[in-house]
Amino acid sequence: MANNTKFLIKDLDFYYGDFQALKDIDMDIEEHLVTAFIGPSGCGKSTFLKILNRMQDLTPGTRVDGRVELDGIDIYDRKMDVNDLRKRVGMVFQQPNPFPKSIYDNIAYGPRTHGIKDKSTLDQIVEESLRGAAIWDEVKDKLNQDATAVSGGQQQRICIARAIANQPEVILMDEPTSALDPISTNKIEDLVHELKEKYTVIIVTHNMQQAARISDKTAFFYQGYVVEFDETETIFSNPANEQTQDYISGRFG
Numbered sequence: 001m002a003n004n005t006k007f008l009i010k011d012l013d014f015y016y017g018d019f020q021a022l023k024d025i026d027m028d029i030e031e032h033l034v035t036a037f038i039g040p041s042g043c044g045k046s047t048f049l050k051i052l053n054r055m056q057d058l059t060p061g062t063r064v065d066g067r068v069e070l071d072g073i074d075i076y077d078r079k080m081d082v083n084d085l086r087k088r089v090g091m092v093f094q095q096p097n098p099f100p101k102s103i104y105d106n107i108a109y110g111p112r113t114h115g116i117k118d119k120s121t122l123d124q125i126v127e128e129s130l131r132g133a134a135i136w137d138e139v140k141d142k143l144n145q146d147a148t149a150v151s152g153g154q155q156q157r158i159c160i161a162r163a164i165a166n167q168p169e170v171i172l173m174d175e176p177t178s179a180l181d182p183i184s185t186n187k188i189e190d191l192v193h194e195l196k197e198k199y200t201v202i203i204v205t206h207n208m209q210q211a212a213r214i215s216d217k218t219a220f221f222y223q224g225y226v227v228e229f230d231e232t233e234t235i236f237s238n239p240a241n242e243q244t245q246d247y248i249s250g251r252f253g
Helices: 045-051 082-088 103-113 119-132 152-165 182-195 208-214 232-237 242-248
Strands: 005-016 019-030 034-038 062-070 089-092 170-174 200-204 217-222 225-231
Touching: 005 045, 019 045, 019 200, 019 217, 019 225, 034 045, 034 208, 045 170, 045 200, 045 217, 082 089, 089 152, 103 119, 103 152, 119 152, 152 170, 152 182, 182 200, 182 208, 208 232, 217 232, 217 242, 225 232, 225 242, 232 242
Parallel strands: 034 200, 034 217, 089 170, 170 200
Antiparallel strands: 005 019, 005 062, 217 225
16 A cells, blocks of 8 residues: 555654643545644644645744655655645645635636636636536636625535646545534535545544545544554444544543
C-alpha cells in the first residue's frame, strides 16, 4: 500500500510559541481516499490540516518539527515553493469565503495568477470546475453575478470549484458544512464522494455521522495526539482504543 501514499507524516510536533499543540504524530494518508479527522474542539485537527499546505506559516511564532512528505518530498524543505504547494494542496474553509467579485472571476482567479490569460481556456476551466463542484447547472446563466449574492451552500460549492480550478492533487476541507443547512450539507457530502475519483480529500468534521458517511479512513485526535487512525468502519464499529470508544459513543467531547 505504500505506493498509494500521498502524505507521509513522521514524528510531527507543532508549537504555538511554547505551547505544544500537536505531539508525535505519525500518519500515512493514501491518495484517492477521503480521510476524516474527528475529535473535540481544540484537539489539534484543524491545526494539523493547515500544516499540510503550510497555512500555519502565516501564524507568527509557530514551529514544526518532524517530516511532512507529499509524494516523498518534505514540504518543509527550504527548496519547497510554497505557492506551488498551495496550488497542489487546495483548501476549503469552514465559512464560505468567495471573493467579492463575479462567480466567473472567482473561479478564474487561480488560473490567472498562474499565467493563464486566454479567454477560451479560462472559459473551459471555469465550466469544468463548476461542473466538478456540482454547481454548473445552478449558476451557468449568472456567471457575471457577484459570488457573495448566492446562498451559503452555493457559495461553498463555488469555493470548492475555485480550489478545483487550480488542478490540485489534494483538497483540504475544514468543517466545510458546519455553516450550512441540511440540504446543502447533503450536496457537499455527495460531492465529496465524487471528488475522491480525481483528488485526495482530507476533511475535518465535528459531525461524527458525517465522518462515518463520507470517509474511508478516520483519525481521532485528542489533546494534540492522534489516538487512533484506521478504516472508518473499524473506528466506528470496533475501535481499538477505549478513548475512541468513549468519544464516538458520546461520553465526552
